[in-house]
Amino acid sequence: MFPLQDFLKRQQAADLYRTRRVCEGQQGPRQRCDGKEMLSFCSNDYLGLAANPEIAESMRKATERYGVGSGAAHLVNGHSHAHHALEEELADFVGRERALLFSTGYMANLGTVSALVERGDFVIADKLVHASLIDAAKLSGARLQRYLHNEPDALQHRLVNTTSGKRLVVTDGVFSMDGDIAPLPELVSLTRDDQTALLVDDAHGFGVLGKQGRGSADQFGCHDDIDILMGTLGKAFGTFGAFVAGSNDLIETLIQKSRSYIYTTALPAAVVEATRTSLRLVKQADDRREKLQQLIKHFRSSAKQLGLELSGSQTPIQPLVLGTAEQALNVSQQLEQAGILVTAIRPPTVPEGSARLRITFSATHTEQDVDQLLLALEQCL
Numbered sequence: 001m002f003p004l005q006d007f008l009k010r011q012q013a014a015d016l017y018r019t020r021r022v023c024e025g026q027q028g029p030r031q032r033c034d035g036k037e038m039l040s041f042c043s044n045d046y047l048g049l050a051a052n053p054e055i056a057e058s059m060r061k062a063t064e065r066y067g068v069g070s071g072a073a074h075l076v077n078g079h080s081h082a083h084h085a086l087e088e089e090l091a092d093f094v095g096r097e098r099a100l101l102f103s104t105g106y107m108a109n110l111g112t113v114s115a116l117v118e119r120g121d122f123v124i125a126d127k128l129v130h131a132s133l134i135d136a137a138k139l140s141g142a143r144l145q146r147y148l149h150n151e152p153d154a155l156q157h158r159l160v161n162t163t164s165g166k167r168l169v170v171t172d173g174v175f176s177m178d179g180d181i182a183p184l185p186e187l188v189s190l191t192r193d194d195q196t197a198l199l200v201d202d203a204h205g206f207g208v209l210g211k212q213g214r215g216s217a218d219q220f221g222c223h224d225d226i227d228i229l230m231g232t233l234g235k236a237f238g239t240f241g242a243f244v245a246g247s248n249d250l251i252e253t254l255i256q257k258s259r260s261y262i263y264t265t266a267l268p269a270a271v272v273e274a275t276r277t278s279l280r281l282v283k284q285a286d287d288r289r290e291k292l293q294q295l296i297k298h299f300r301s302s303a304k305q306l307g308l309e310l311s312g313s314q315t316p317i318q319p320l321v322l323g324t325a326e327q328a329l330n331v332s333q334q335l336e337q338a339g340i341l342v343t344a345i346r347p348p349t350v351p352e353g354s355a356r357l358r359i360t361f362s363a364t365h366t367e368q369d370v371d372q373l374l375l376a377l378e379q380c381l
């Protein structure tokens with residue numbers, strides 16, 4: 001075996017060592033982690049659906065009907081009526097011809113990018129896109145170029161300088177570690193020719209933003225212009241899995257070529273049935289989205305009064321950038337001692353020098369919860 005000690009020691013010395021907490025019970029603002037009662041602000045369960053009884057009940061019922069395992073990949077005999085129905089419902093929801101389920105968002109990005117571009121092509125990515133899109137670009141063999149975060153001019157500059165091959169522009173809709181929103185109409189207008197396409201990873205906008213939670217593009221009214229839309233189901237939807245939506249030709253191409261679609265077992269049908277219930281609830285969840293906006297507003301105005309340095313984010317992701325990994329880790333540990341769980345996000349997840357607390361809100365938090373967080377932040381900072 002290789003000697004791994006040196007690497008582990010280096011990670012520890014640089015405050016980059018990663019560990020896991022063992023949590024008990026249902027996902028929610030109050031959870032027992034490592035045996036201690038915690039108030040948490042780090043989940044992506046934005047609408048508080050991960051432990052929703054109606055969704056859980058539909059999963060239980062579907063387990064009786066379908067059993068547990070899906071048994072095989074979609075192209076073999078793992079593609080059930082449940083999968084087929086959810087794909088149609090998701091396509092309808094986001095107003096595209098088709099949608100295709102993947103087992104995770106990570107796999108959706110890997111399989112989609114690598115099916116659409118190859119050696120000789122380009123993936124042009126916002127500087128802060130999710131790690132899965134970077135891995136996807138590497139896997140595809142296309143050349144990876146980055147453009148300055150949320151700067152359409154920088155993208156245009158990249159596009160002007162890539163004259164051969166196809167160009168796939170990739171961005172998060174809502175950036176996972178910053179909470180800000182991509183300037184989608186500008187990105188759309190730069191990617192209209194038939195050698196260029198735009199992929200939007202809306203993991204954090206889907207369910208939260210836009211009419212009925214249709215996502216960040218809906219908020220801008222440019223939903224129809226996103227060539228390739230990726231949404232995840234494990235965040236606001238509270239279940240598990242992901243999908244890619246777009247034209248019939250896009251989805252047929254992915255079915256032929258996408259290796260992370262073809263060579264993997266389909267999601268359990270019961271999980272898919274849970275997501276169908278979740279989709280119904282997400283559409284009706286204006287009250288939860290409204291509550292979320294109130295909590296965000298409350299947090300931002302109170303944090304400002306305390307003199308905390310906030311970003312411009314208007315979404316449930318509210319980063320508090322602290323600087324070094326050590327600083328972020330230190331504050332996160334102090335909060336933990338006060339019974340508050342906020343994870344420290346360190347490089348390489350975020351750029352060097354921008355280690356942070358990634359605070360996230362859920363519709364199931366109360367204003368009192370937010371006040372408790374603010375009080376603890378005031379004491380540690």
Ligand SMILES: *Cc1c(COP(=O)(O)O)cnc(C)c1O
Binds near residue numbers: 109132172176
């Ligand atoms: C979480 C996330 C993913 C991965 O989705 P999973 O379903 O958790 O694999 C992809 N992109 C972004 C922006 C994410 O935040």
